[in-house]
Amino acid sequence: MRIATWNVNSLRARLELLCAWLQQEQPEVVCLQETKVADEAFPVAPLAALGYQAVYSGQKTYNGVAILSRLPLAEVSTVLPADPAAAEKRFLAATVGGLRLINVYVPNGQAVGSPKFHTKLAWLAQLHRFLATTYSPQQPLVLCGDFNVAPEPRDVYDAAKVDGEILFHPEERAAFARLLAWGLHDTLRLHHQEGGLYSWWDYRNAAFRRNWGFRIDHILVTAPLAARCTGVTLARALRAQPNPSDHIPVVATFRD
DNA sequence: ATGGTTGCTTAGCAA
Numbered sequence: 461m462r463i464a465t466w467n468v469n470s471l472r473a474r475l476e477l478l479c480a481w482l483q484q485e486q487p488e489v490v491c492l493q494e495t496k497v498a499d500e501a502f503p504v505a506p507l508a509a510l511g512y513q514a515v516y517s518g519q520k521t522y523n524g525v526a527i528l529s530r531l532p533l534a535e536v537s538t539v540l541p542a543d544p545a546a547a548e549k550r551f552l553a554a555t556v557g558g559l560r561l562i563n564v565y566v567p568n569g570q571a572v573g574s575p576k577f578h579t580k581l582a583w584l585a586q587l588h589r590f591l592a593t594t595y596s597p598q599q600p601l602v603l604c605g606d607f608n609v610a611p612e613p614r615d616v617y618d619a620a621k622v623d624g625e626i627l628f629h630p631e632e633r634a635a636f637a638r639l640l641a642w643g644l645h646d647t648l649r650l651h652h653q654e655g656g657l658y659s660w661w662d663y664r665n666a667a668f669r670r671n672w673g674f675r676i677d678h679i680l681v682t683a684p685l686a687a688r689c690t691g692v693t694l695a696r697a698l699r700a701q702p703n704p705s706d707h708i709p710v711v712a713t714f715r716d
Numbered sequence: 717a718t719g720g721t722t723g724c725t726t727a728g729c730a731a
Contacts (some may be wrong), residue, residue: 469731470723494731496724521724522731568731576730608731662731664720706722706731 461531461557461714462487465604465677466695467565467660467707471495471526474705475503481698482510487711488530489556491563493606495524502526517549525552525563525605532556541590544582559685560595564605572629580608584635588642597643597682604679606660606707609636611646614655615675627674644680647712648692657694660707668699679712688714 464487468474471492482490490512495502497518507514511530517538518524527533533554540551550565564587569580584607595601609632613619622628640646648657658673665672681689695709 473723494723521729570730662720663722665717666720703722 461489461716462711463489463491463561463602463604463679463714464709464711465491465493465563465606465679466709467493467606467677467705469494469496469705469707471497471503471524472501473703475506477698477701477703477705479506479510481695481709482507482512482528485695485711486511486530489561490528490709491552491561491604492526492528493524493563493565495526496521497524515552515554517552519549523549523565525549525565527552527554527556527561527563529554529556540583540586542586544579544586550583559600559602562601562603562605564603564607566605566607566609568608569626569632572624572626577626577629581631581635584609584632584639588635588638591639591642595682598684599682600684601644601682602679602685603639603644603681604710606677607636608676609633610674610676611636611640611678615657617656617658617670617672617674622674627676639680643682645683645686645689647679647681647686647689648675648694648710650686650689651692659694659710661699663706677707677710679710681712685714688716690715 516526659677661668
């Protein structure tokens with residue numbers, strides 16, 4: 461089974477590119493973030509035509525998450541209990557293929573020290589509390605999405621330059637590390653140790669051409685799934701396509 | 717670089 465995560469930065473703006481990629485790759489499960497579409501306007505039909513069932517929790521203009529699946533989805537939840545940003549659609553969970561799947565769009569935080577930065581830290585802390593009080597690290601669970609945190613120096617293009625800035629602040633990294641410490645493994649790091657493996661490049665400053673990237677989109681799994689993870693890829697070619705998202709898909713493969 | 721680009725919405729915010 462292949463599980464992908466992709467911040468599409470507007471599902472409607474990215475629908476053509478998404479459908480072409482789904483047709484080519486046919487991952488079993490795809491978690492989307494920043495769909496920016498209200499539920500009543502979700503493009504159900506073109507995705508169904510490609511063989512994907514969809515569940516979604518969206519809103520107009522901002523945020524929004526969805527799960528696309530070629531396998532049946534069950535036990536869908538759109539609520540992170542005690543969500544510090546409860547009005548924003550950032551959380552979607554479902555059971556698929558015998559595992560619990562949680563798709564998150566963590567608040568960006570905007571600027572270090574801002575009110576939104578503190579909401580980001582509170583949101584990550586609440587996500588940790590929810591996991592620790594709801595699940596066991598011994599059960600098959602995937603936590604994936606746009607975390608808006610680069611975990612380590614090798615996950616940013618210039619650690620000295622961006623240390624302490626948004627996406628790579630010590631408090632953000634500590635909050636992310638607490639998630640891992642509960643019992644999650646970063647699937648990409650099970651298979652790749654080098655730097656330069658990025659998932660996001662700012663639209664500004666010709667960041668992609670200069671490879672000023674960050675690895676902020678992650679697929680985290682509990683031990684039973686870490687043992688089954690046979691590879692992780694970054695669909696970097698999609699950033700060079702016309703009309704790209706600023707993020708690329710991350711895809712993890714699990715043996716049965 | 718208090719810049720730069722994209723998307724949504726239509727002047728300004730969010731990322």
